[in-house]
Amino acid sequence: xxxxxxxxxxxxxxxxxxxxxxxxxxxxxxxxxxxxxxxxxxxxxxxxxxxxxxxxxxxxxxxxxxxxxxxxxxxxxxxxxxxxxxxxxxxxxxxxxxxxxxxxxxxxxxxxxxxxxxxxxxxxxxxxxxxxxxxxxxxxxxxxxxxxxxxxxxxxxxxxxxxxxxxxxxxxxxxxxxxxxxxxxxxxxxxxxxxxxxxxxxxxxxxxxxxxxxxxxxxxxxxxxxxxxxxxxxxxxxxxxxxxxxxxxxxxxxxxxxxxxxxxxxxxxxxxxxxxxxxxxxxxxxxxxxxxxxxxxxxxxxxxxxxxxxxxxxxxxxxxxxxxxxxxxxxxxxxxxxxxxxxxxxx
Amino acid sequence: xxxxxxxxxxxxxxxxxxxxxxxxxxxxxxxxxxxxxxxxxxxxxxxxxxxxxxxxxxxxxxxxxxxxxxxxxxxxxxxxxxxxxxxxxxxxxxxxxxxxxxxxxxxxxxxxxxxxxxxxxxxxxxxxxxxxxxxxxxxxxxxxxxxxxxxxxxxxxxxxxxxxxxxxxxxxxxxxxxxxxxxxxxxxxxxxxxxxxxxxxxxxxxxxxxxxxxxxxxxxxxxxxxxxxxxxxxxxxxxxxxxxxxxxxxxxxxxxxxxxxxxxxxxxxxxxxxxxxxxxxxxxxxxxxxxxxxxxxxxxxxxxxxxxxxxxxxxxxxxxxxxxxxxxxxxxxxxxxxxxxxxxxxxxxxxxxxxxxxxxxxxxxxxxxxxxxxxxxxxxxxxxxxxxxxxxxxxxxxxxxxxxxxxxxxxxxxxxxxxxxxxxxxxxxxxxxxxxxxxxxxxxxxxxxxxxxxxxxxxxxxxxxxxxx
Numbered sequence: 001x002x003x004x005x006x007x008x009x010x011x012x013x014x015x016x017x018x019x020x021x022x023x024x025x026x027x028x029x030x031x032x033x034x035x036x037x038x039x040x041x042x043x044x045x046x047x048x049x050x051x052x053x054x055x056x057x058x059x060x061x062x063x064x065x066x067x068x069x070x071x072x073x074x075x076x077x078x079x080x081x082x083x084x085x086x087x088x089x090x091x092x093x094x095x096x097x098x099x100x101x102x103x104x105x106x107x108x109x110x111x112x113x114x115x116x117x118x119x120x121x122x123x124x125x126x127x128x129x130x131x132x133x134x135x136x137x138x139x140x141x142x143x144x145x146x147x148x149x150x151x152x153x154x155x156x157x158x159x160x161x162x163x164x165x166x167x168x169x170x171x172x173x174x175x176x177x178x179x180x181x182x183x184x185x186x187x188x189x190x191x192x193x194x195x196x197x198x199x200x201x202x203x204x205x206x207x208x209x210x211x212x213x214x215x216x217x218x219x220x221x222x223x224x225x226x227x228x229x230x231x232x233x234x235x236x237x238x239x240x241x242x243x244x245x246x247x248x249x250x251x252x253x254x255x256x257x258x259x260x261x262x263x264x265x266x267x268x269x270x271x272x273x274x275x276x277x278x279x280x281x282x283x284x285x286x287x288x289x290x291x292x293x294x295x296x297x298x299x300x301x302x303x304x305x306x307x308x309x310x311x312x313x314x315x316x317x318x319x320x321x322x323x324x325x326x327x328x329x330x331x332x333x334x335x336x337x338x339x340x341x342x343x344x345x346x347x
Numbered sequence: 348x349x350x351x352x353x354x355x356x357x358x359x360x361x362x363x364x365x366x367x368x369x370x371x372x373x374x375x376x377x378x379x380x381x382x383x384x385x386x387x388x389x390x391x392x393x394x395x396x397x398x399x400x401x402x403x404x405x406x407x408x409x410x411x412x413x414x415x416x417x418x419x420x421x422x423x424x425x426x427x428x429x430x431x432x433x434x435x436x437x438x439x440x441x442x443x444x445x446x447x448x449x450x451x452x453x454x455x456x457x458x459x460x461x462x463x464x465x466x467x468x469x470x471x472x473x474x475x476x477x478x479x480x481x482x483x484x485x486x487x488x489x490x491x492x493x494x495x496x497x498x499x500x501x502x503x504x505x506x507x508x509x510x511x512x513x514x515x516x517x518x519x520x521x522x523x524x525x526x527x528x529x530x531x532x533x534x535x536x537x538x539x540x541x542x543x544x545x546x547x548x549x550x551x552x553x554x555x556x557x558x559x560x561x562x563x564x565x566x567x568x569x570x571x572x573x574x575x576x577x578x579x580x581x582x583x584x585x586x587x588x589x590x591x592x593x594x595x596x597x598x599x600x601x602x603x604x605x606x607x608x609x610x611x612x613x614x615x616x617x618x619x620x621x622x623x624x625x626x627x628x629x630x631x632x633x634x635x636x637x638x639x640x641x642x643x644x645x646x647x648x649x650x651x652x653x654x655x656x657x658x659x660x661x662x663x664x665x666x667x668x669x670x671x672x673x674x675x676x677x678x679x680x681x682x683x684x685x686x687x688x689x690x691x692x693x694x695x696x697x698x699x700x701x702x703x704x705x706x707x708x709x710x711x712x713x714x715x716x717x718x719x720x721x722x723x724x725x726x727x728x729x730x731x732x733x734x735x736x737x738x739x740x741x742x743x744x745x746x747x748x749x750x751x752x753x754x755x756x757x758x759x760x761x762x763x764x765x766x767x768x769x770x771x772x773x774x775x776x777x778x779x780x781x782x783x784x785x786x787x788x789x790x791x792x793x794x795x796x797x798x799x800x801x802x803x804x805x806x807x808x809x810x811x812x813x814x815x816x
Binding site: 093096 | 611618620622624628629630631632635637638641749752787788791795801
């Protein structure tokens, strides 16, 4: 079996477009959960707001691309307000249940056939990403090479010897924008959480009553965190929608939120670079396992009587769940985190 | 979402399932070929529940004046098509006498009037169940539900079927008003009892330990799957398999608390961490099931195509009555045990205030272990009963979980009686709401109720205000 292929694929995905979606989604979650202690289990809905806001504005209403971005962001803000007003005064697990329910409502509404001519139903929508790729500075037929980098017919190869990364020119454009956004939000978040505002958030996470007794409006702070985190989630939705050039309701299941939590906890919650590191590692491991197992089955290293190739997906997700449990039991702070910061308790 | 590699056959099955009908279960209908044709005509594809094409079925197309335009038989692959010369209204009739034994058109309408303006798909949902407007058997699931991580954009044809089918269901549902409402009420009560079985455990675990257990839905799946194992693999009758599944469910609850949760409590793991761990457990269980059982909906070998009792005002299958009564008896028994037995009182004491209960000499850990055991058994029972009706699928519990949450929150988190009350309300609400909204949106209504309750009375019907602080 071709270990180099498996390794190359895993490395390619570890910094690729999908990883960026998860990194951005988890950065938003980091502000909400990591710094403020809000259990937002509906981040998938915020991602969906961004993706659908963009797609529907462009496809259904025929408005320009930038309007789609604005609408997506506004939708996320509205969603945050709708969820936050009833629940932010309640205990943390109430927010969890309400957000998970809201995310499921969003997904079911998006896939309903009742108004599928507007939302695309379970097939979703396409045809909104052209304006974005029209801005692509990478020529689709470039040919050059420089040290380990080489461009062949618009595909970039980065040859490290043991592994070769490769991206199409569309991927490159998505990655340029995506990594730009990640850097931007990391800077913004870094400034925010080290400001007095950020210290109040951490205070709320540690002891809400204490912060309230200092005269701070806890509800307003929580709401601001929810809104900002949701906005970053919506930006993840833009990248998600653009990188696939379509939106589909079933990609926004609650499982997406759970994987974002895995990413966040793996990297380390309440650490600036936690989500980025977590997302890279998550996708690296995911691809190592799924590609490795697929290759092993194809090469008959694992006989098909033991495992069929359709069982690779379930097995990898099973390992993911197991990893999540073990991680939280034995290293809840993840790679970068500080253990004392994650001793949350809601009762 | 990571793209899974179990794309192809599973996803097709799921899509075909969704295509079959929006809101009803237990049968696979007819779906069109995905190929858009230039020619004017009607066409379709006949399949049974197991997705096998049905050949040799006679289908006749007449125009609105009653003149026969064409008669065809479905081919080996189940497809049929009739070409038409002009647009207009036509009547498509499926000759039920040519269907294989035991199969019927589920909607009870082998004759459909359609307007043809372009090439059109006509669907005849086929089922081994009885026809004649039998109520949706399927409270526990929503067939338009597809676990589809990998996206495959090449399926426009299939979703056209969904739309088409939804349309026809819409017509159907406007028919029998009062009977339908009564039947929905009963199917709602039945569904409510199923939710209640699962909800009591969730609520009591929350009450005694404070844990919001996101893996409780998978205990429901576990029950359904264990009964499947006994029934299909070991060949025992369903009722024996059901008892075995409940016992195993209880044992599983006990093992989970012994091996995982009690240890975490002893370590002093935070509740939020435990909540996220429960999500991991849910993923782990769900995908282990998928790994071993596969993604198709499977059925037990008994009670699948049961002839319903028709009282005129109510059509109900015996299995629904039996499972409903058993569930009710069990719920009452649990309620009585909570009120009158020593252990029941101890449980309520722990749910009220664990430290106070501990200081009066109650062994809190023992009580919690008991709650997990009984909760696991009851959840397994709910899983078996739901599976007897609708078949068992690896993600059935996951979809039920949010309704259980809705029920528990509605009744008041941490209270057993509230959980029961909330479950009945949610069950009836979900089923009755299909009178007004499309069946595929029935869960949305229930979840919306959950959010509205949060707004107005977050402690629920029977909860106390202090719990929410």
